[in-house]
Amino acid sequence: MKSLHLPVRLVVVSKRQPAESILEAYQAGQRIFGENKVQELTQKQNQLPKDIEWHFIGHLQRNKVKFIAPFISLIHSVDSFSLLEEIDKQAQKWNRQIPCLLQVHIAREETKFGFSEEELLELLNSGKPQKLTHVTVAGLMGMASFTSDEEMVRSEFRQLQQLFDKIKNAAIPNLTMVELSMGMSGDYKIAIEEGSTLVRIGSSIFGERK
Ligand SMILES: *Cc1c(COP(=O)(O)O)cnc(C)c1O
Numbered sequence: 001m002k003s004l005h006l007p008v009r010l011v012v013v014s015k016r017q018p019a020e021s022i023l024e025a026y027q028a029g030q031r032i033f034g035e036n037k038v039q040e041l042t043q044k045q046n047q048l049p050k051d052i053e054w055h056f057i058g059h060l061q062r063n064k065v066k067f068i069a070p071f072i073s074l075i076h077s078v079d080s081f082s083l084l085e086e087i088d089k090q091a092q093k094w095n096r097q098i099p100c101l102l103q104v105h106i107a108r109e110e111t112k113f114g115f116s117e118e119e120l121l122e123l124l125n126s127g128k129p130q131k132l133t134h135v136t137v138a139g140l141m142g143m144a145s146f147t148s149d150e151e152m153v154r155s156e157f158r159q160l161q162q163l164f165d166k167i168k169n170a171a172i173p174n175l176t177m178v179e180l181s182m183g184m185s186g187d188y189k190i191a192i193e194e195g196s197t198l199v200r201i202g203s204s205i206f207g208e209r210k
Contacts, residue, residue: 007197008192008197008198009198011033011055011057011181011201012025012030012032012201012202012205013033013036013057013202014044014202015035015040019044019048021206022052026049031051031052032052032053032055033053034057034076034200034202035058036056037058038060039067041054041056042067045071053073054068054073055073055074055075055200056068056075056076056077057076057200058077059077059113060083062082062083062086065083065086065090066090066093069087069090069098070094073099074098074099075098076101076103076141076198077103078103079102079113081129084132084137085132087134088135089134092133092134097134097135098134098135099135099136099138099179100135100136100138101179101181102115102120102141103115103140103141104140104141104142105142106142106143107142107143108145108152109145114141114142114143120163124172124175127173129175130172130174136176137176138177138178138179139164139179139181140167140179141180141182142181142182144190144191146186150190153187154190154193154194157187157194157195160182161182161194164177164195179197179198180196180197180198181196181197181199181200182196182198182199183196183201184200185201185202185203185204
């Protein structure tokens with residue numbers, strides 16, 4: 001049986017798309033956009049309407065956190081505790097609270113970033129993330145294997161959803177698990193069926209990226 005979850009929200013992935021394309025989606029009512037490169041994101045944030053909610057979805061280097069800390073709404077891709085500490089430090093400078101998702105490695109490909117299930121549980125049980133005062137761990141993010149095998153994709157998303165539920169039900173103090181970011185153009189339908197609250201979609205909206 002599926003558990004009840006928040007309505008699914010759409011993150012329009014605008015990486016490598018020009019500002020005009022983003023503006024077009026904005027004018028159609030979209031407010032949440034996702035980017036994966038710091039420099040590209042800060043340029044777009046400068047040029048585009050200030051009520052856009054920018055999400056960071058790519059691998060984030062610690063020395064670049066300072067550039068997005070003043071405005072970022074959600075970081076989906078936190079893959080180490082030291083990164084979380086740096087986000088906390090920079091958020092403090094701006095007197096902000098930055099919501100973050102912890103990225104979990106669920107795909108069989110070796111190249112994708114993220115915590116293993118054991119590493120994640122160990123980190124949360126240590127209580128260290130919950131002590132940071134300017135970041136909130138709000139959920140998990142994951143990417144399924146790049147494959148046409150739908151059953152494999154489904155089982156990877158299901159595994160992530162079960163981990164999400166397990167952490168939620170463990171009622172770890174000062175931890176609010178509300179967002180489960182999974183699903184891209186090729187697999188968002190399966191992700192929604194498996195409990196996603198945030199889908200990150202680029203190419204099926206804008207067409208193939210150059
Ligand atoms: C590029 C990207 C997406 C969007 O991929 P599409 O296949 O274009 O929908 C989603 N998530 C992450 C982390 C990405 O880097």
